[in-house]
Amino acid sequence: MFxxxxxxxxxxxxxxxxxxxxxxxxxxxxxxxxAGGTEPEPGSGPPAHVTATLHGSLAWTGKGHATDRAVCLGLLGFDPARVDMDRAEAALERLAADRTLAPEGLPEMRFDPAEDVVFDWGPPLPGHANGLVLRAFDAAGHLRMQETYYSVGGGFVVTEREHAGHADLRAAKFEAGFPYPFGSAAEMLRMGAESGLSIARMKWRNETVLIPEGELGRRIDAIWSAMDACIDRGLSQEGILPGGLSVRRRAQAIHVQLCEEAGRNLAQPHVVNDWLSVYAMAVNEENAAGGRVVTSPTNGAAGVVPSVIRYYRDHCVGARPEGIRTFLLTAAAIGGLVKHNASISGAEVGCQGEVGSASAMAAAGLCAALGGTNAQVENAAEIALEHHLGMTCDPAAGLVQVPCIERNGLGAIKAVSAASLSLRGDGTHFMPLDNCIEAMRQTGRDMSEKYKETSQGGLAVNLPEC
Ligand code: SF4
Known part of the structure; x- marks a missing residue:
C-alpha cells in the first residue's frame, strides 16, 4: 500500500x-x-527577506481558512502535529510587531505578515488548485531561492518537482518491500483472497515494514484517543464560531438533549442518526474553531470517521477494542485507494473527495469491525462513495462551517447505512469500488471551478441577508 x-x-x-x-x-x-544548502541563485547574497504568494483556492478561500496565518506559523517553526496554540499566538503577535523571522541556522530575515503574504486571485498554478510560491531575497533584493509547493489535500505537500514525478514516487514505493502493495480495490480483493487475510490484516502487515508491531498498535490506539478527545471537547464547548458568519456551536446542546432522552423509552428509532450527527458536528465545530483534530482524510471531513467509531463503540452490539484498530486500518486502506486513484482534495474534485471519501472509509471500517468479509467491505465503501458523487465544495465565506459541519453528520449516517446494507448481502454487487473512484475523479475533473473550494458558487453565493 502506498x-x-x-x-x-x-x-x-x-x-x-x-x-x-x-x-x-x-x-x-x-x-x-x-538553511539546508539547496543551491541558491548564482551571485545572490545571504537571505534577508521572505515572501509567500497564495494561488488558486488558497487565495480564493485563504482568508476564511486562515492560510496567511498558517504560513506565518510555519515560518515561525511551528508544526501542525505539535503546535502549542498559546505559544503560537504569542509568536504571531511578536511577528506582527517586529516583522522579523529568526529561524535556526539562518540570518534574521524581514517578513511582514500584512505585506509579504500575497493573495493572487488570478488563474491557479498549472499543477494543482492549491499552490503557493515561497521566495527568499538577499539584502539587495535579488532572488536567492524560490520554491513552488502544492497542498494536495489531507495535509500532504509536494514541491512542483515532486508533483511532476508522482508516478516515479509511486513505483519506488511499490519496490519498498510491502507484502501487499495493492493499488486498486480489485488488487486488494485478489491479494486478500490469495492470502486469506482481511483488508485490515494486510494493511497491518504493510505497516510493520516501517514500524515494529508493538509501536504500531500503540500509535493506532493514539489516533483513536485523539479523535475521541476531540469529540468530547466539541461536546463541551458553546458559543459562536470565529470568522464572522455568527454560526453558533450546536453539538453541546443537542448532546444534552440526547442524554436527557436516553433510557426514557421516548426516543424514536431514527434518533440514532442524531447521535451520529452530534459526534461528527462536535469534531467539525472544533475544527472550525481552529482546535486539535485528526485528518480523516482531511480536516473538513474530520468528523465522519470518529463519529462512526464512537457509534460502533457506544451503540453497536458486540463492539470490542480490537474492532477499533480493525476499523482504522480498513478505513486507511480505502482512503489510500481514493487518494492514490482520484483525490481527497475539495479544491481538486469538490466535497465528494472529502466527505464522500470519509464516508466510504467509515463505511468500510464499520463493516470490517462488525465482521464483514473483504467483499462486503469493498461493497460498503462503494455504496457510501457512490451516493456522494457530484457533491460540490461551496463553503460560505470560505469558512469550514456551512455546509461542512452538518455535512459530516450526514456523511456518517450514510456510512452506517452503507455498512448495514452491505452486511445484508454477500459482497456481490454491480458497481466495483474502482469504477466508482474513477467516476469520482472524472466528475471532479469536469466540475466547474466555481464548485471546488473557491466560494464562487452554490451556497457560498446564496447567503441569507444578515
Ligand atoms: S464543503 Fe468544501 S470545505 Fe466543506 S467539508 Fe466539503 S470539501 Fe471541505
Missing part, C-alpha cells in the same frame, strides 16, 4: 488540512531548504 495509516490520520489543527496544515508544512519546508 500510504501509511499515519499519512491518512494525522493530528493537527483546524480549520483545513489543505489550507492550514499544508501551507504551514510548506513554509517550514522552505526554511529547511533555505
Amino acid at each position: 500510504l501509511s495509516i499515519f499519512d491518512i490520520f494525522k493530528p493537527g489543527i483546524g480549520p483545513s488540512s489543505s489550507h492550514t496544515m499544508g501551507p504551514m508544512v510548506a513554509a517550514a519546508r522552505f526554511l529547511g531548504a533555505l
Whole structure:
C-alpha cells in the first residue's frame, strides 16, 4: 500500500488540512531548504527577506481558512502535529510587531505578515488548485531561492518537482518491500483472497515494514484517543464560531438533549442518526474553531470517521477494542485507494473527495469491525462513495462551517447505512469500488471551478441577508 495509516490520520489543527496544515508544512519546508544548502541563485547574497504568494483556492478561500496565518506559523517553526496554540499566538503577535523571522541556522530575515503574504486571485498554478510560491531575497533584493509547493489535500505537500514525478514516487514505493502493495480495490480483493487475510490484516502487515508491531498498535490506539478527545471537547464547548458568519456551536446542546432522552423509552428509532450527527458536528465545530483534530482524510471531513467509531463503540452490539484498530486500518486502506486513484482534495474534485471519501472509509471500517468479509467491505465503501458523487465544495465565506459541519453528520449516517446494507448481502454487487473512484475523479475533473473550494458558487453565493 502506498500510504501509511499515519499519512491518512494525522493530528493537527483546524480549520483545513489543505489550507492550514499544508501551507504551514510548506513554509517550514522552505526554511529547511533555505538553511539546508539547496543551491541558491548564482551571485545572490545571504537571505534577508521572505515572501509567500497564495494561488488558486488558497487565495480564493485563504482568508476564511486562515492560510496567511498558517504560513506565518510555519515560518515561525511551528508544526501542525505539535503546535502549542498559546505559544503560537504569542509568536504571531511578536511577528506582527517586529516583522522579523529568526529561524535556526539562518540570518534574521524581514517578513511582514500584512505585506509579504500575497493573495493572487488570478488563474491557479498549472499543477494543482492549491499552490503557493515561497521566495527568499538577499539584502539587495535579488532572488536567492524560490520554491513552488502544492497542498494536495489531507495535509500532504509536494514541491512542483515532486508533483511532476508522482508516478516515479509511486513505483519506488511499490519496490519498498510491502507484502501487499495493492493499488486498486480489485488488487486488494485478489491479494486478500490469495492470502486469506482481511483488508485490515494486510494493511497491518504493510505497516510493520516501517514500524515494529508493538509501536504500531500503540500509535493506532493514539489516533483513536485523539479523535475521541476531540469529540468530547466539541461536546463541551458553546458559543459562536470565529470568522464572522455568527454560526453558533450546536453539538453541546443537542448532546444534552440526547442524554436527557436516553433510557426514557421516548426516543424514536431514527434518533440514532442524531447521535451520529452530534459526534461528527462536535469534531467539525472544533475544527472550525481552529482546535486539535485528526485528518480523516482531511480536516473538513474530520468528523465522519470518529463519529462512526464512537457509534460502533457506544451503540453497536458486540463492539470490542480490537474492532477499533480493525476499523482504522480498513478505513486507511480505502482512503489510500481514493487518494492514490482520484483525490481527497475539495479544491481538486469538490466535497465528494472529502466527505464522500470519509464516508466510504467509515463505511468500510464499520463493516470490517462488525465482521464483514473483504467483499462486503469493498461493497460498503462503494455504496457510501457512490451516493456522494457530484457533491460540490461551496463553503460560505470560505469558512469550514456551512455546509461542512452538518455535512459530516450526514456523511456518517450514510456510512452506517452503507455498512448495514452491505452486511445484508454477500459482497456481490454491480458497481466495483474502482469504477466508482474513477467516476469520482472524472466528475471532479469536469466540475466547474466555481464548485471546488473557491466560494464562487452554490451556497457560498446564496447567503441569507444578515
Ligand atoms: S464543503 Fe466539503 S470539501 Fe468544501 S470545505 Fe466543506 S467539508 Fe471541505
